[in-house]
Amino acid sequence: MRTVKVHLSSVTLMQQRRPISLAEYPKLSGETADEYERRIWPEVAHWTSNKPDAKMFIPAMSFKKSVATAAKRTPIKIPGQRNATYTKFFVSDVMVMADVVLSNTRRSEVEGAWVYVPGQPGSGGGSKVWKCFPQAQSWNAAVDFAISEDIITKEVFELYLKKAGASVGIGVWRPEVGGLNGRFMPTKFEWREDVQEDQFLKNLAKRV
Helix, strand or coil, X not given: CEEEEEEEEECCCEECCCCCCCCCXXXXXXXXXXXXXXXXXXXXXXXXXXXXXXXXXXXXXXXXXXXXXXXXHCCCECCCCCCCECHHHHHHCEEECCCEECCCCCHHHCEEEEEEEECCCCCCXXXXXXXXXXXXXXXXXXXXXXXXXXXXXXXXXXXXXXXXXXXXXXCECCHXXXXXXXXXXXXXXXXXXXXXXHXXXXXXXXXX
């Protein structure tokens, strides 16, 4: 097993919107849908805590899915294995070890963008409503990947991560779904060889 710490820098702003329930954030008595949205919109971002100085974070699976999607969209054949490609190995054998905290963000200072969107997410039709999307204008972060399949070479991994940042992205309205946000670029790769897989899996299980 190998790990690689990838230093990333944003290319475009990144927006978030996680699903929340009325049980988590109940409506106030007599509160309209518009008033409710204006009150709770900062909470739909991912935060490290409920405190004013909490940091926004990007879920680990966002980067995992981004690089796996890049591998699906641009299959590369494995030398010496006929028509086999690297795609399935990026789906099953590439992991991100932790959520990625954005140190330059602060819950009490988050900015939001108001967008006129379908009332039912993913429907593409029906009535529209105003929703606010918390955003980070720029960010830098180090993301720790673990690769459990040796058939994935450094060159192939780095190529797919660059493709993920340029054409898949992360967050809301990313390139993968026809948007402009959430693009990023790797600036440095720090590889570590011969990581003990048993110990890594034990550490991973503690975080689940």
